[in-house]
Amino acid sequence: MASSRLPSTKLSRKLEKGSGIERLMDDLGRALEEGAGDLHMLGGGNPAPIPEVAQRWRALMQGMLSDQPERFDRMLGVYDPQQGNRRYIRAIVRLFNETYGWGLTEDNVVITNGGQTAYFYLFNLLAGLDDAGQMKRVLFPLMPEYIGYAEQGMHPEMFVAAPSKIEELPDGLFKYHVDFEQLPWDESISALCVSRPTNPTGNVLTDDEMRHLHRLCRERDAYLIVDNAYGAPFPDMIFTDIQPFWGEDVVLTYSLSKLGLPGVRTGIVIGPPEICRAVSSMNAIVGLANGNVGQALTLPLFESGEIIRFAQEHVRPYYQDRSQRAVEAIREAFADVPCRIHVPEGALFLWLWFPGLPGGGDLLYEELKAAGVLVVPGHFFFHSLPEPWQHAEECIRINYAMDIEAFPEAAKTMADVVRKRFNGS
Ligand code: PLP
Secondary structure (H helix, E strand, O other), X not given: OOOOOOOOOHHHHHHHOOOHHHHHHHHHXXXXXXXXXXXXXXXXXXXXXXXXXXXXXXXHHHHHHHHOHHHHHHHHHOOOOOOOOHHHHHHHHHHHHHHHOOOOOHHHEEEEOOHHHHHHHHHHHHOEEOOOOOEEXXXXXXXXXXXXXXXXXXXXXXXXXXXXXXXXXOOOEEEEEOOHHHOOOOXXXXXXXXXXXXXXXXOOOOHHHHHHHHXXXXXXXXXXXXXXXXXXXXXOOEOOOOOOOOOOOEEEEEEOHHHOOHHHOOEEEEOOHHHHHHHHHHHHHHHOOOOOHHHHHHHHHHHHOXXXXXXXXXXXXXXXXXXXXXXXXXXXXXXOOOOEEEOOOEOOEEEEEOOOOOOOHHHHHHHHHHOOEEOEEHHHHOOOOOOOOHHHHHEEEEEOOOOOOOHHHHHHHHHHHHHHHHHOO
């Protein structure tokens, strides 16, 4: 990526190596730009184009233009304070307090330019070299975990991960669990981070598992970071019965992206005041202020509290239906091929495991691409592990949000490619 003319700084050397997230965004961006053609776009994390949702965003923007032009002008014409728009922050505080009784104040909330940016700030705030020259680290207790975290540390040793326990289930399903007994805890761990639902697997940690993780964090004076990019109460892409988690030294992140608004780049951090103050400072240092469009557009839904019902009625059922149809299509296509599906409990992905797959994940990715199906090889999601894990080479992630009508055909093509791999042809 970086040219050799750049001074050899830590950052330029890091960028030269490239990263999984870049390759993923690049492949996806290029394919979308060129027009997918015959390619089945099952890579990337783009949300589905849900007609009622898109219509709502259009109507809100039109309403602002015609009925509240002064709000529109303000949206384009002013820098908001670095913490985010005051009115938006008040609406978020009220929404969570009225719905869950969390007792938040405005000091518990800060807006960022998307969840991804929030993670860059949080990780580099909570991990790295401390005053005594000791490395502070973030622990990912449930690998595989979101690829977008992998390269965010300004120091290469900032992250550590623990492989999940695998439970094989009937009907060709399986599920990852946190291996609580084997977590590599030591005094260097300053924070634990999980996505809930998990990208890439669609796993949803139960309320009990969250309490257990939180208890461990409290005992060891570590923060618990929970990434709700697909979580409750919005976008609510969760198919199991769970509650959002909140407690002492918990940091939650939310995003407008999976509500069909990845273009507005709006993230929401809810956490202890010292964390929110630091993130707010980073907003100012890195970018002066956040983009205003996402906050202005969605403000009415947050102020009225309607955002929760909107997600429950329009977003969750859409993905749940597609998830079931995708599972059926995979089961049918892979009837004679070794394939296990991670229990789909949320998000917009299916995570497939081909036990014993020869040749590795990159080869499979290239063969699938050549056959017309773009997926993400699983190994990218097993970052920060102390040792390589063969299982990583046997998994892929597919996004079923894009075109469910064409999905059965994509599943058949995938099954043909994987069958050939197993047959050595
Ligand atoms: N966290 C998870 C688990 C994600 O899957 C994503 C994007 O796909 C993000 C964070 C970042 O999203 P954004 O920066 O669009 O808010």
